[in-house]
Amino acid sequence: MGSTVATGRVAGKVAFITGAARGQGRSHAVKLASEGADIIALDICEDLPFAHSPHATWADMEETVRLVEAAGGRIVARKADVRSREQIDAVLAEGLEAFGKIDVVIANAAAIAYKNVLDITVEEFEATLDVNLHGVFNTVQTPVRHMIERNEGGSIILISSGVAYRATPSPDYSAAKTALITFARALANELGPNRIRVNTIEPGYVLTPALDNDKYGERTAELLGREPFASREEHRAAMWDQFKPRNMLPVGWVEPEAISNAVLWLASDESRYVTAEELKVDAGFADKSA
């Protein structure tokens, strides 16, 4: 790629994305890069003992880097844990060194224990909040200070979930994801005068490694009261049939790119007056009578 002037719907912007090694985070990185943005990416690239499913690996992050560069973007990608302000700030310092500013923040990293309210321990409950709520606070505070100082506004996007609107058997995850909505509203109100917009996206079901893995397959079989799935394909087909009746549109899940389209719109100046908004990308999941 030559050093031509970037074009696209977010040309010249710099976006900071957490949980960017795979799944939706990777998709956001590639989409924003293809529309002209530079990317600062981090991911823990390591499993967490309390978390139900395996997390991304460094090889996953290398693939994100490859795809962003193939889309014509520049990227600073590092291994870091959103529970650590120190680690986040170190990545941001490198990102600022490379690109000079931060216009967009996408708090996407998340972990989940997948346990019922009677089984989950308070330690596990706290561990989920640590990543999904405190981790988001950690992710946004330093960039917000930078944005206020720079005085050119900004767009902060928190990835919440459709579980904020409908019951699911994951009390830890539901509590953290719902808290993001009121957190965003408070933040939007405080930062409005600085033209910093704060919005949440509530995805419905998205087929990413968070669902598409063997451990989640075991959990699905358990919840459905049936014997283990013979293959990943069988698990996927069962999930599609399980989720589809919960959506208004006749699909079981949406692709990561569908979420990225919403991220792109909120990141771009097309939505310059949109703040404190809850944007559902969910095939009608939240509003459907169960």
Next chain:
Amino acid sequence: MGRVEGKVAFITGAARGQGRSHAVRLAEEGASIIAVDICHDVDLIAMPLATREDLEETVREVEAIGGRIVAREADVRDSAQLEAALADGIAAFGPPDIVVTSAGVVPFVPFPTMSEATWRTTIDVNLTGVYRTVKAALPSMVEAGKGGSIVFISSGIVFRGGGLVVDYASSKAGVVGLMRSLALELGPHGIRVNTIFPTNVLTKMLDNEVFGAVVSNAVNEGRPFESREQRVEAMRGMLAARNMIPLGWIEPKDISEGVLFLASDEARYITSESLRIDLGFGGK
């Protein structure tokens, strides 16, 4: 390649204001436009509505950017008029993929003196008018079997109390119920139904003497303003305080960007969504 290339958009209230802006923006991104507007005033609505010249200006602006448009006078209170206008549009471009309901009125009357006739007029245009618009467009959309995107224009007032708008707020909230149930019913056809909630937009709906009197009562002790400039400045101060981003209003094009996003395939999995484009008004 535009973001709604080859699609057909049916837009009500398209002679001026936000509706005109949607027509131009969607045309810019490759859609053909079927535009309708009443183009005359309505009994019991004190503020002037659009004119025939306004609708002609929309046609001119769409064509100036190379777009295609069929524009007709039609009242959303009259199904036959809507169907006739659509028939002309469908003959030219084929069935609509996109429907945008922007036609609306607001009488700004205090509740104690509001007549039932005024209440009925507002509901008839803003709520039943939306029902009629969808009713008129739907058969051809379902028959075409290509899915579609319906975008209602409600109002941020649904989330917060406002003065002199009991009829208007009720009509705009009704649209939300209509959206959810319709989204559920039309989901199997791949037809998505979403609603946008604008904060204030400085169109003729606010930039007129009827709303000017409301502002004057609120912030100028009922004394008339000496000029339009003075009126607009008073309006700005009064309205900015209600928004998280402290501006008085946004531009029609900000709503058009939301319409474009929801109308495009980028939003192919978004349905029953309440999209606020409102400077944070609804959450403040």
